[in-house]
Amino acid sequence: MAVIDLRSDTVAMPSPEMRQAMVTAPLGDDVFGDDPTTNKLLEVAAARMGKAAAMFVPSGTMGNLIGIAVSARSGEELIADADSHAFYYETAGAAAVCGVQIRPVPTEAGVMSPRQVEEAVRPRDDPHEPITSAITFENTHNRHGGIVWPLADLRAASDAAHSQGLRVHLDGARIFNAAVALNVEAADIAACADTVTFCLSKGLACPVGSIFCGSEEDVEQARRWRKRLGGGMRQVGVLAAAGLIALDHMVDRLADDHANARTLAEGLAELPGVKCDRGRVQTNLVYFDLDTMPAPAFTDECARRGLLGGAVGPRGMRFVTHYGVDSEDVQSALKICEEVLS
């Protein structure tokens, strides 16, 4: 049975061109800074983010953790959206590894207003309170439906943070989805942050890897953190080779994933017992709620018919479109959902 896998864009397989490039990539030891393919990728990635320097990391989680580590010290505080990946899904790494407390700020739709930023900053003159050193923004915002921050809002929140003396880290795991949705360069978005992490192994379909970008000094510190975390890899050019192909060929096609997600959302919204807020489907994530069936049972029934998705709560579901899913798969997925719900 052919399986349509909508659990995440992380399941996307590398393209044949990526696999070929991985086989033939010139290699060296990246911990020594000697890997030519990685060095090329870092140059291209830093330029795409408009930053001075970049570093390869095994995962987005490690990139975010290092972003926090270079922005705040033990005993200090970092502001994050209460539904952010950094707060929700990174196993309290900031606290466990960096000694940094996250101050979660609930938001309407993943977008923090300048006022919320200002109100979350602790007064500097009260010795009872920790120093607020940094803030992290997430764009696109996963738990808020893959929404894209309007650029003006991101700039306003970032300006508010900088005017309070905070460092800004951007969790840009899906920054290229945001850039494609806004029709801007990723660098226009990353300009709002001092440091940024983006993932190669989500919509860009690479098998492994994320990139951390920032100033030369940030990346120098970040390399030390990466070593400490055990994330220094050697002939990582085998992975970087796929990243180079991804940045050349996988960014523009994200528009197809967004169109497929919209079709999926529209089809789902028509089904009985499904609530799907189509306005929030701006990129490749489709969140919806089920009125008539628990999400785990729905997931199981869909899986039995060859459709994989993720339950994100007792009634909440998430489908994600990606390189491995085409418009026919979307129609087949909708048929399966209809059958399961009827």
Ligand SMILES: Cc1ncc(COP(=O)(O)O)c(C=O)c1O
């Ligand atoms: C918004 C966001 N940030 C960070 C990550 C972490 O990436 P990784 O799975 O590579 O650690 C994810 C993963 O899904 C994510 O959605």
